Amino acid sequence: MADEPLAIAIDSAAQAGPRRVYCRLCGRPLTGADSRRTGLGPTCDAKLHPAPPDIRTRRHEVEQDALPGLDDRS
Template structure:
C-alpha cells in the first residue's frame, strides 16, 4: 500500500466548507454524519426519543342505533 494514498471520499470537507449538525450546530466530521446532517450523538438522541407505534387492538362496540 502507498503511504500517500488518497483519502476516502467524504472524509474531508468539500471545498473547505464546514457542514454543521442540524440539531446542535456542531461541525460534522465523518461521512455518515454529513449524509444524515446529524452528528452521532444527536442521531443517538433521536433514536432514543422515537418510540415504536402502539399495537392496534380491536374494541367491541355496540351497533349505532338506527343502522
C-alpha cells in the first residue's frame, strides 16, 4: 500500500509530456528552443547581453588644431 502513491506519481509524470523550463531571471515559462537551451527568455537575455553598439554611433568629431606649416589659403 505504501508503494502505490509513488507508482501513481511516476506514471502521471511520464504522461505529462515535455518538461517545463522557466526563465532563470523572471521565472516565466520558456517556449522557444534557444530560450530553453540558454535558460533565459529573449527579453531577459537582451538585458544581460545587450547588443554591441554600432561603430558608426561611437564615432564623433574632435576639435583639433591645424597642423604646423599648413595654411587655409587654398
